[in-house]
Amino acid sequence: MSSPFVGQVIDLLAALMLLIAFAMLAQRRLLRLIHLFALQGAVLTLNTMVVAVTLVQSHLWFSVALNLVLKVIVLPMILIRVVNRLGLRRDAESVGNLPFIMLVAVVLVILSFNVALPISRLAGTITRGTLGIAMASMLIAFLMMITRRKAVAQVVGFLAMENALFFAATSATYGMPMVVELGIALDVLVGTFIFGIFFFQIRETFDSLDTRSLERLGGRE
Template sequence: MIMHSILAHSAIISPVLRILAAWMLVLSFALLAQRRLLSLIRLLAWQGVTLAVGTALVGQLTGDPVLWVSAVLTLSIKGILMPYVLHYLLRRLQVRGDVEMTLNVPSTQLLGILLVVFAFSIAAPLDGYLPAATHGMLGIALAAFLLSFLMMITRRKAISQIVGFLAMDNALFFAATSATLGMPLIVELGIALDTLIGLVVIGVFFFQIRDTFDSLDLHYLEHIREDK
């Protein structure tokens, strides 16, 4: 029965899924290029919404009602709650202006392209083990993951690091839902809870860091290491 419904829907749904995946990658590149903190958070929210839509489509494709629950959760947590909290933090901490980058935008973008090529070359051999509807998705998920990692490396401000961290989480989530057609709800809930707790802890840290150094620039943290 399930196989039948997959075959019936896949003709319409898989192209849409592919477009969403491409959109995910575009958003990751945008995150890598964006200098303004406010826009970063907005892009993160868009990623969350894309994930939610993707999950819903996969739910439609497989006919698994649990994935719909997951889609609603994703939308509320990743699409609305987290960006809102980050936005609130931004206002409370009165961080303004541009993000300082350790590497300029064009070079970062070029590095990003290399990473995408690398990710696809890694993921291509694995396509044989995955359902036909999701070919290429794993590569995109891996690319998005590496791009978020690169973003964390190239930024200095604490807020942009947390954005990179959440984007990494999004990429993993994308790999789990789109590339392998869903994972058990309990695992998903666990991951969501972990991310939320991580966000709370990091939020507390933000205040501590700002109180200690009068800035959220992580470069000041270098002074607190153990002395020889």
């Protein structure tokens, strides 16, 4: 397998990551959002796999398995179940001024590309070009959390951010140390469970999952 070709495949996958990040930012339907998240996980897994195959890095295979199980299967399933149980299957939320948000996202992309440029020049990995994309995906996921009001969407945004972080780690240094990776995976899993429990609590207390209900701070009525 020739090296430039692998590099191009990785670039293609990175571009797909970015595209999915944008699609998530624009997606109004909750269920579709979760599907997109699963897709992002799949792309991530594929990317890690390509790197693992080329570089024969055994610990990366472990990441591949972890990603596949956790981000492509388990987490989306949990989220979909939550959505089903809460009866949000057809839920869509209005994303205010979408063109403006998209333009902000483009500015974020430019910003992160330029910030990443000197770092990726330093890195010696074949995946260095994708660092900017990883950073951009992370910022876009962050932006998505900011622009959403529904709790589930915010959680998806959070998980997408984690995806992007993982991607950044793969592209900069071929993945984080195993311990850190395992720790994060566990965190995410537990976090999602806790979020799931929270959703029900919020819903019982306020009859809605709109996080605006949480904005009234204690006691002041």
